[in-house]
Amino acid sequence: MxxxxxxxxxxxxxxxxxxxxxxxxxxxxxxVPEHLFRDTRAESPQKTGEEPLEQSSPCLQPPKKLRTEPPGRCAEGRGGAPSPSERGPSREGGDCFPPPNNKQREDEPELKSGLEEAGILDSLLGEPLSELLYKFAGDLKDAWDLENDADAGTREFSLGPVLDKKNRADLHSAVRQKFPFLVTVTKGNEMVVKGNADYRELCQLVTEKETSDFFKFLDAKLENSTFSFEPDGDKEHRKKENLETLEAIGFLAAELGVLPSDFSYTGIKDKKAITYQPMVVKKVTPERLKEIGSKMEKKGMRIHNIHSTCQHLKLGQLKGNHxxxxxxxxxxxxxxxxxxxxxxxxxxxxxxxxxxxxxYYGPQRFGQGQNVQTDQIGLALLNEKMVKAVKLFFTPEDTDDPVNNAKRYFLQTEDAKGALVMLPEFKVREKMLLRALNRYGVNHEGCTKGWLNIPHSMRIFYVHAYCSKIWNEAASYRLKIYGSKVVEGDLVFSEENDENASLNDKVHVVTAPDESANKYSINQVVLPMVGHSIKYPSNKVGQWYHERLSKDELQMCKFRVSPLQLNIPGCYRPILKxxxxxxxxxxxxxxxxxxxxxxxxxxxxxxxxxxxxxxxxxxxxxxxxxxxxxx
Structure with a gap:
């Protein structure tokens, strides 16, 4: 790059x-100094495996109006814990796990017995089809246990068309309660049964009984109930590498029963490093964070220095990195x-x-080494090519692993629900998007709603990547044609103006007398990150910006993507550091x-x-x- x-x-x-x-x-x-946002340090520093990417407020920016968005589906009034139906992998591979403690309250209904579920299956399917389902389930488990069947992961069994909506819902529940290692998928009116990849993966980490009980628990959707696993002494199970910040947050959110959007942090980190960063999470007590410490170490994270704080962190709200x-x-x-x-x-x-x-913005800002880089997705979003952006997002790498296999399957079939089952639970963004695509379809409207289904900070991440790419190219062009000399038409940032002045008033266009007098140094020169509220240099660099945006069909772009609630005012970034x-x-x-x-x-x-x-x-x-x- x-x-x-x-x-x-x-x-x-x-x-x-x-x-x-x-x-x-x-x-x-x-x-940042503690007194700027709290009388003690920021919330729970987190250790993951990463290096800084770009912070969303890295440069000189105009003041923003507060953005208001409706709360997420488990945001308020729920005590911070989504119901099992919203988070279980058996419910389309949800990305949240319930908090620990599987003690059932006396007033809670018991889970349905296997005998009762078998009777329901017989009544819904008829004995001949029910017996075929039993045989399919038994053969699949045998193949899994032997691990010598290459197509075990792709086996399917059709239950035929089920026209009545209530019967479909009852059948979904009965199959999953009787066979928690299976998932049901509706294709039109036809119901199809296949193996649950999440179940099989969890069996590698805990006992078969625990896995079965856990998935039955998830599907039962019991109010205010919790589940816990037995302690795990196997060191191999505790190893988890190559975590980026958003994936790490996905694990934390799942364990705490909150949304990923409840977390705030000052910077996004890359995978290939050891990093230490503060984080703040809403609706969670310090005691609860301390409880999950040992479980998070299994995921490759260490939580320490835990205490309460009075406000969230913001991207860029740090003095720097060592x-x-x-x-x-x-x-x-x-x-x-x-x-x-x-x-x-x-x-x-x-x-x-x-x-x-x-x-420059570093190469990891754009997805270093990936087949599709983040700036390409950002450009598609700016051009409001929603389906193209989704297809780019799900473009797989040239590897054979669960994540890329799921992406490959989705692009080949557009079966969002099937892809959901194949994805590991920590792929938060992918699962959020697939849920909406499963509901609304893989068309312009469905893909638009899909992008709206992921948090605003994640949506705008891709657009910022495109803007960063343009800035890099502009900086290289500026140095090639003018070198380190400050010339007429350059933009410089001056602290001499009134503190109450707007940012654009603080960014000065260098005049011919300024250039002759060598009034400014190259360290004061800034270049704009493209957006709707910035001004461009009035020399060859400004002309370059307009030609470059025209090349990407953005010459008339207002840098507002209203369908996705994206507003890109732009900012200014120093050319040297x-x-x-x-x-x-x-x-x-x-x-x-x-x-x-x-x-x-x-x-x-x-x-x-x-x-x-x-x-x-x-x-x-x-x-x-x-x-x-x-x-």
Whole structure:
């Protein structure tokens, strides 16, 4: 994504690899001073496996009006806990699990007995078809147990057309109570039975009896009831890597019985790192968070420093991030004939510490290495091509795993309900979208409602990715044609204006006399993130913006997508940023940084570097400038 983009500095740099393991890339958020939002620190820092992506308020922004949206389906008046029917995987693969404690209250109805369900099945299906269903269920379980049947996951059994709506509902319930490892899918009036992938996956972690009881519990929809699993001493079950922030929140929300939108945080993190960040969650007590601590460690997260707070966090509400990074496999660039690698490293560090780096959005902002990148989805949403955006969203990677198999199945069949069953429960966004598509259809209206079914912050994430891509291209173009000189028509941010002035009044267009007098430095130059309330440079860069948007059919775009309640005013981002508190050392034997026959013995040495960056600055981008190496 940055391969052809401009650099700021002109040193030679060096090669190396990063993120060889999560511990090679450790990120710690530098919190805002406590008194700015609370008399103690922010809520429950969370450890996941990630590096910062862009914060949604990273740059200079005009003030926003408060946005009001109707609460989610389990937002208010429910004590923070959705009913089992809204969260169970047997109900279209829901993404919430109930809180622990399976003690049943005396006034609650008992779950239906297997004998009673068998009688219902016989009466609804007739004995011959009921016997065939029993045989299908038994054969499927045998195939699962033996794990030697390649098509076990795709087996289906048709119950035929069931025209009466009440009979369909009764049949759905009876099948799932008698065979909790099956799910029922309605295709038109036909009912089809297949294996429940979520059930099979859970069987890998807990006993068969617990899994069966749990899925029966979910389908029973008993008011105010809870369920708990037995303690798990298997260390293998506690391993969970490659979590991004939104997936981590999905796990926490599921365990706490709240919505993902009840969480707030100051930044989104990537997968391939160890990160520490504060989070705040509504409708949950510190005691409840402490209760789930051991369960979250099974998911690869650690919750600590838990206490109450009086308000939510906001994206960008942090002082910055501290990075501790190890660069391995050190060597010269192929075009560099220098024999002194230590000199190359020293020169690079001094140059970037003095001059800074181009403030690009990092490649992970766009879904690094993915077949479809997030900016492509954002462009489709801006053009209001809702079906195209959904198809892009579900484009699978070239791997054979449950998530990508579910995406592949959906694109081939448009069977949203079937794809729901195949998806793991932590894929929150995918499941939210599929539920709406199952209800409304895979057409323009259905896809619009599908996008509305995921939280606003997730919807706008994709549009921000597109805006970020345009900003990156604009920054590279600006440096290529004008370099580090501030020229007429540039936009600069000045703190000299009245504090009460609007943001656009604080952004000044450089005049010819300003340029002649060298009134401004390159560190004051900002570029607009596209939107409806910003102004563009009045030089060649401004012309470039208009031509670039026209190329994507956005020349008339108002940057408001009313059907999705998206409003993109735009903002301004400094073209350069500085690194703070930079330090480094080389670890390994001295001979390891010498060359032998023009080849570096890189196995003996690694570079340890630490530094602080402002919010929304990317460590990978800073390293790119230091090393002159794309990742």
């Amino acid at each position: 940055l391969r052809s983009f401009s650099y700021l500095t002109d040193h030679a740099g060096f090669c190396g690899t990063i993120k060889n393991s999560p511990s090679d890339f450790v990120v710690t958020e530098i919190e 990075f501790d990074i190890v660069v391995r496999d050190l060597k010269h660039h192929s075009h560099d004939s220098s024999a002194d690698l230590k000199e190359r490293i020293s020169e690079a560090m001094e140059n970037v510490e003095t001059k800074g780096f181009v403030n 500085n690194v703070q508190n930079l330090s480094y050392f080389l670890e390994g034997s001295e001979k390891g940084i010498q060359t032998e026959d023009n080849h570096l013995n890189e196995s003996k040495v690694s570079l340890h570097v630490s530094f602080d960056l402002d919010p929304s600055c990317y460590a990978t981008v800073c390293l790119r400038e230091i090393m002159k190496c794309d990742f």
